[in-house]
Amino acid sequence: MNQLVGIGTFELKEEVSMNDLMLLPTQDLVKYENEPVVCEAAAPRRFSVPLSDSDLQERILKAIPKKTRNNNKWALGVWVAWTLERNLYQETITESGNAIPSDPNLLSNELLNYWMAHFIQECRRVDTSPYPPNSLVQLASGIQRYLRTDCNRNDVSLFEKDSSTFAFFRKCLDSRMKELTNNGIGTNVKKGRPYINNRRGGHVG
DSSP, X not given: OEEEEEETTEEEEEEOOHXXXXXXXXXXXXXXOXXXXXXXGGSOOSSOOOOOHHHHHHHHHHTSOHHHHHHHHHHXXXXXXXXXXXXXXXXXXXXXXXXXXXXXXXXXXXXXXXXXXXXXXHOBOTTSOBOOHHHHHHHHHHHHHIIIIITOOTTOOTTOTTOSTTHHHHHHHHHHHHHHHHTXXXXXXXXXXXXXXXXXXXXXX
């Protein structure tokens, strides 16, 4: 039979017998259709678009409760106010050779240990009254959270007892808290009702 036969990329016009067709490779007999090629990028996405490091950091910060963020902001505010006043003293430059940075993230762990110890002993309220012991812990915790969360310094562990990195700070915090407690600052002692004898020999508790 005379017909146009497509074999691969060749077209032969000749008489082709059934035996000839049987001898052809199977793939040469497959009918090719012009179907649209679907680009892989245009296919429905299963996963999210790539996120940058700044995107991830922003999501981490957004997940922090508002109360915690406010506490961190308060702690950093007290730190900044303290550094501004502390840097006015000549002793500050004499002790370390440099002014204390308003951003604690600029301090190495060694200097952070040193200056946090001074900060926790010297910080006061706006009216110059001392912070109670619990507030001192909250101040240090706020600064630690800032360094860990905002600055990715997960090695800052101010309260880890087995770590010697911030041992000096912990000793100063402990001594200051004991001093305040001994002075009755931050201690809420509940006073009982007075013991009063009545006429029957009993008492009112």
